[in-house]
Amino acid sequence: MKRERKIYDPAFKTKAVQLSNERDNISELARELGLKVSLLYKWRKEYEEFGESSFPGKGNLKLTPEQEKIHELEKKLKDAELERDILKKGNRHFFQERSMKYRFIKNHEYLFPIEKMCSALEVGSSGYYKWKSKPICKRTLLKNEIKQQIASIYFASKQRYGSPRIAIELNASGYKVSRITVAKYMRELGLRSKLSKKFKVTTDSKHNCLVVENILERNFIVAHPSKVWVSDITYIQTKEGFLYLTTIIDLYDRKIIGWSLSHGMNTEETTLAAWKMAVRNRSFQKGLIFHSDRGVQYANKKFANTIESYKVIRSMSRKGNCWDNAVAESFFKSLKAELIYGSKLITKQEMELEIFEYIEIWYNKKRRHGALNYKTIEEFNNQKNICKNVA
Structure with missing residues (x-):
């Protein structure tokens, strides 16, 4: 059977290249992202040559000499900033104990x-x-x-x-x-883990769109993949304003299978964008339960018609009850505690890269999840596959 070729969108390529510029080990990053090292170097080479004009697909135009000169100056500036950041990395090893300083x-x-x-x-x-x-x-x-x-x-x-x-x-x-x-x-x-803040309601459920009953009933333990997906939206503050993160999680292994980071709150940018990524990343059968809150991005006709065309069963939290969607809320709590709270505000572009790394590398591949008996998602799935083969 011929292996299906995976297609990466321009946003993924750009974020992967930007992240590689902050890493010392390119091979390790490629492995974390599930890429061939040669492919990541190819993307880096294109990005170095064309910058933000990279990855437009067929028919792309080359940069003018003036644009190339500007890009070269930007590259030199970034190299200087990277050198400065490397020198700053030593600060995290400056422990209180004298023996640790010596070490x-x-x-x-x-x-x-x-x-x-x-x-x-x-x-x-x-x-x-x-x-x-x-x-x-x-x-x-x-x-x-x-x-x-x-x-x-x-x-x-x-x-x-x-x-x-x-x-x-x-x-x-x-x-x-x-x-x-x-x-x-x-x-x-003198080491302490980051602490979380109290939950804050952000859902806009004041609309006249159709809502459905909560059929999930807080049953968050699922025995098989693609039986229940849960979704939610949260805001991320930057020094240039807010970004809005939409996620879709498979309850089976708690993996973020679809997500979207947008500048606005319309359906195309939020729920539909996350849904399109989810269906690309994970297949499912008829009868999948899709659970969300009653926000207008989930209740409007455009989104409802889209997912109902896939024969999906809808489920929505009760009004004002965050515990009905506790897994999605728990992810946002972890994200903000581990990435955002206690950190200085950064630009939207910088935050987009931080979120990309957190989801695609940290949360989905490296983080140990309490719900999975403190296994990573990959360890959990590998264990399940071994059990199936033995059976």
Whole structure:
């Protein structure tokens, strides 16, 4: 059977290239996105040559010499900004404990001068050389190694993980350590996971469109894929105004199978765009339940007619009851706690890239989900496939 060729839209290509410019390991990023490395480099080359005019499809026009000169200047500016950001990355390793500062210096001797690092971390170079030459017992070495792993996992998760998930990651890597010990070491390192804020209602249900009953009835545990999809819309604040994120989640494995990030709230930009992505990414049979709130983007004729043409069964939350769509609300809570709250406002373009990375790489592929017994979505599906094959 011939394998169907996957088609990527221009927005996906652009975000993938922009993300690759912020990563050191292009091969790893390509693997995370499910791409061939050669394809990602091809996109990068086109983007370097044509910039925002890249990926228009057939009939695209080449840039004028003036545009190419502007693009070259923009590229040099971006290279300078990237160099600055690399120097800033060391800040996350500046721990409270002196021994951890020494360990950071030792691990980066090949990259930076020792005297410079000692000065930046406010430790004496003589103290560092004394620490380096002093023999360390096995227990202390193991403790330091675990602390280093904790810090690595913590910052790899962009400060989103607390002690429970970090303990699971450590045990999966072969370290036998309890959650209590991880919590203790995190306190010693001054590390805390990001905290969420209280729920705020944003749904506009004041309309005359047709609504349907809640047939899902908060039954969020599903045994098979593409039996129940849930959807919701939230706002994302930037320093240039709001963006609106629409998501569609398969309750089976909690994967974001469709999403749209828009500047407006019309149906084409929000629910229909997310639906089109969902049906491209995951097949389903007649009888799929689609659950949402009563917002006008879900209740209007344009959206209703579209999904009813797929023989989908509609379900809607009761008015003003966020718990009827708790899984969708929980995703937005995690997104804002782990990505947005506590961070400075950024531009819409920067936020679009942050959301792309969060959903496509972090949430769908790397994050451990409590609803999946703290497995990643890929681990959960692989386990299910093994069970099916054994049966």
